[in-house]
Structures are given as structure tokens and as C-alpha cells.
Amino acid sequence: MKKIILGIETSCDECSASVVCEEDGLLRVVSLSTFSQIQIHQPYGGVVPEIASRNHLETINLMIDEAMKEAVLRLDKLDAISVTNRPGLVGSLLVGISAAKSLAYVLKKPLIPVHHLEGHAVSLFLDSKETLNLKYPCLLAVVSGGHTNLYCLKTGPESWPLDFLKQSLIGRSLDDAAGEAFDKTAKCLGLPYPGGQLIDEKAKKGDPKKFRFPRPVAPDYDFSFSGLKTALALEAEKQKKSGQLDQNLADLCASVQEAIVDVLLSKILLAYKDLDCQSLAIVGGVSANSRLRERLSLQTPFFPFLKYCTDNAAMIAGAGAFRLKQGHFIEGELLLTLNAIANSDA
Ligand code: KG4
Numbered sequence: 597m598k599k600i601i602l603g604i605e606t607s608c609d610e611c612s613a614s615v616v617c618e619e620d621g622l623l624r625v626v627s628l629s630t631f632s633q634i635q636i637h638q639p640y641g642g643v644v645p646e647i648a649s650r651n652h653l654e655t656i657n658l659m660i661d662e663a664m665k666e667a668v669l670r671l672d673k674l675d676a677i678s679v680t681n682r683p684g685l686v687g688s689l690l691v692g693i694s695a696a697k698s699l700a701y702v703l704k705k706p707l708i709p710v711h712h713l714e715g716h717a718v719s720l721f722l723d724s725k726e727t728l729n730l731k732y733p734c735l736l737a738v739v740s741g742g743h744t745n746l747y748c749l750k751t752g753p754e755s756w757p758l759d760f761l762k763q764s765l766i767g768r769s770l771d772d773a774a775g776e777a778f779d780k781t782a783k784c785l786g787l788p789y790p791g792g793q794l795i796d797e798k799a800k801k802g803d804p805k806k807f808r809f810p811r812p813v814a815p816d817y818d819f820s821f822s823g824l825k826t827a828l829a830l831e832a833e834k835q836k837k838s839g840q841l842d843q844n845l846a847d848l849c850a851s852v853q854e855a856i857v858d859v860l861l862s863k864i865l866l867a868y869k870d871l872d873c874q875s876l877a878i879v880g881g882v883s884a885n886s887r888l889r890e891r892l893s894l895q896t897p898f899f900p901f902l903k904y905c906t907d908n909a910a911m912i913a914g915a916g917a918f919r920l921k922q923g924h925f926i927e928g929e930l931l932l933t934l935n936a937i938a939n940s941d942a
């Protein structure tokens with residue numbers, strides 16, 4: 597039976613609401629409204645939590661209104677409301693959670709708390725029939741600004757246990773996330789936050805072999821990126837002193853991007869082979885990276901559509917739809933107790 601879910605995402609600096617329709621396991625994004633706070637945080641070189649939560653408060657109702665209008669839907673027609681409640685910036689999460697709780701309570705609808713990384717995993721299935729045919733075990737890499745995690749998934753999203761993220765985690769970054777490495781690189785090079793997309797663009801005109809940055813090694817299927825950041829910071833300083841930073845900017849971007857992609861691919865491909873995985877999927881903001889996609893073309897991996905790689909509420913609505921089918925939701929007075937969790941393994 598068809599289900600219509602409103603998803604809400606405010607875990608970091610994107611304020612987003614989306615209506616997703618689920619039917620026979622297929623997720624169709626009916627509407628998606630996102631306000632990105634990137635420009636507001638840019639002067640500070642990163643997200644300022646206090647500013648983020650205050651801005652979510654000003655924007656959340658607008659995003660919900662827009663998403664409902666675009667879907668040409670009345671609130672009482674929704675089957676459930678899902679919201680990111682973990683992990684993330686607590687003040688930001690609370691804004692989305694409060695909005696979702698109010699709606700669910702007043703409308704007497706089920707409320708579904710969603711793990712942000714489960715949302716990223718579900719982004720693969722948004723508007724896609726192809727990914728329903730993923731073969732398992734599937735190696736899933738969640739590569740974002742906050743996480744670089746590897747999961748070995750045994751089944752599709754309809755039968756993911758509640759703690760599947762914890763159960764299937766096989767590797768993670770021991771220090772910075774890959775997206776953070778892009779963002780810190782951008783800062784060192786004088787480029788605006790969040791950096792990843794801009795480095796990707798600039799790198800297209802650069803030589804990835806011009807500068808040799810380290811490829812830090814971590815045990816097993818874990819990752820490390822912090823050594824790379826230090827090497828880049830030293831090189832950027834050298835270039836600045838000699839007045840050659842601008843002239844070498846594209847080469848620096850291409851070289852550091854190549855190092856990040858090398859580190860990612862070394863572990864992704866190792867785990868894929870060792871664990872005899874039958875498919876490969878990459879999600880999260882960094883999965884939008886064009887060099888990563890190019891270098892993986894031989895492995896025919898699955899990626900979400902570009903518009904669903906970075907934070908958005910459609911992935912939260914989609915995850916909510918699968919949980920609703922499994923009966924994992926809260927209702928009535930109980931839903932008022934839902935809280936935000938800053939750090940969460942699962
Ligand atoms: O998934 P996401 O929107 O937020 C988190 O959950 O963290 O990911 C944001 C991250 C940022 O670090 C950003 O620089 C990176 O994704 N990113 C990219 C690209 N587009 C976004 N990194 C590399 N290449 C891109 N094209």
C-alpha cells in the first residue's frame with residue numbers, strides 16, 4: 597500500500613523538508629525544499645552551532661510549507677512524519693525534532709526518529725529502480741563531512757534491523773572525515789567553506805602528480821586523513837611565502853584530491869575484495885566528487901543522484917518509510933519524549 601511521509605532534516609547546516617511516496621519498496625521524491633546555511637557560516641570558515649540552530653528556527657516552518665505546497669498535499673493526508681534525531685549538532689537537531697513532534701502530535705500521526713547515516717544510506721534508493729536490484733553483501737561507504745564509514749550490508753533497506761549501522765560497521769576514520777579533509781584543505785588554500793565542491797572543480801584544471809602528498813595508513817579497514825592535512829598546510833604555507841599559491845592552486849587541489857581519493861579507494865577496494873561483496877555503493881557529500889566517481893568507473897558502483905548526496909530531508913523521509921513498514925515508530929504521548937542525540941553509533 598502507498599505511504600506518504602514528510603521528512604525533516606536539521607542535523608547540521610541544511611534546513612530541509614521533503615515529501616516522499618513509498619510504494620512496493622520504491623521511493624518517489626514528491627517534493628524537496630532545502631535552505632542551505634553555507635553562506636551564513638562562510639565568514640567563520642565552518643559551521644557555528646549557535647548560529648545554525650537559530651537559523652533553523654527561522655526557516656523550518658517555511659521549508660515544511662514549501663514542501664507541502666510543492667507536493668500539493670494537505671498535512672492530514674500524510675501517513676507519518678520522520679525526523680533526524682541523531683547524530684548532529686544538538687541545538688540544530690532539536691529544532692527539527694520539535695517541529696516534527698508538534699506536527700505528529702497535533703495531526704495524530706506516527707513519528708519516526710531517523711539516524712542521519714541511515715538517511716544517507718537510503719539516499720541510494722530515492723527515485724531509483726536500479727538500486728532495488730543491489731546484490732548483497734553490499735559494501736556501503738558513507739563519505740561525508742562528519743563521517744567516513746564502511747559497512748558490509750547483508751540485506752536491503754526493507755529488512756535492515758534497527759541497529760544495522762552498528763552491526764554492519766567494518767571500518768571508520770580514526771581522525772578527520774574525508775569531507776573534513778576537503779574542507780580543511782580549502783581553508784588552508786584560502787577557499788571558502790565547505791570546500792569539497794570547489795576543490796573538485798579547480799582540480800579539473802590541475803595536475804594530480806604535481807605535488808606528492810602522503811597517503812596515511814590506518815589498520816584494517818579504517819582510514820586516517822589528519823597527516824594529509826598537516827602536509828597540505830605546510831605546502832600551502834611554502835607556496836604563500838614564495839607568492840606562488842595562486843599560480844599553483846589548481847595543481848594543489850588536484851594533488852590533494854588525488855591523495856584523498858587514493859586513501860578512500862585503497863580501503864574500499866580492499867574491503868570489497870576481502871569480504872566478497874557483490875556490489876558497491878557510495879553515499880554522502882563526498883560521493884558527489886567527480887574524481888572519485890571517475891576512478892571507480894570500472895567497479896560499476898552505485899551512487900545516489902547528485903541532488904541526494906549532500907544533506908537533504910528526502911533521504912530522511914525515505915528511511916522513515918522503510919521503518920514505518922517495519923512498525924518502528926512512536927505515537928501519542930510517547931512521541932513527546934523524543935530527544936536529540938549528539939553522538940550515536942547506531
Ligand atoms: O553529507 P554532507 O552534506 O554532510 C554531512 O553529513 O557531513 O557532506 C558535506 C561534505 C562537505 O565536507 C563537503 O565539502 C563535501 O561533502 N562535498 C564534496 C563534494 N561536494 C560536497 N567533497 C568532494 N567533492 C565534492 N564534489
Ligand code: ZN
Nearest residue numbers: 716740906907
Ligand atoms: Zn550528512
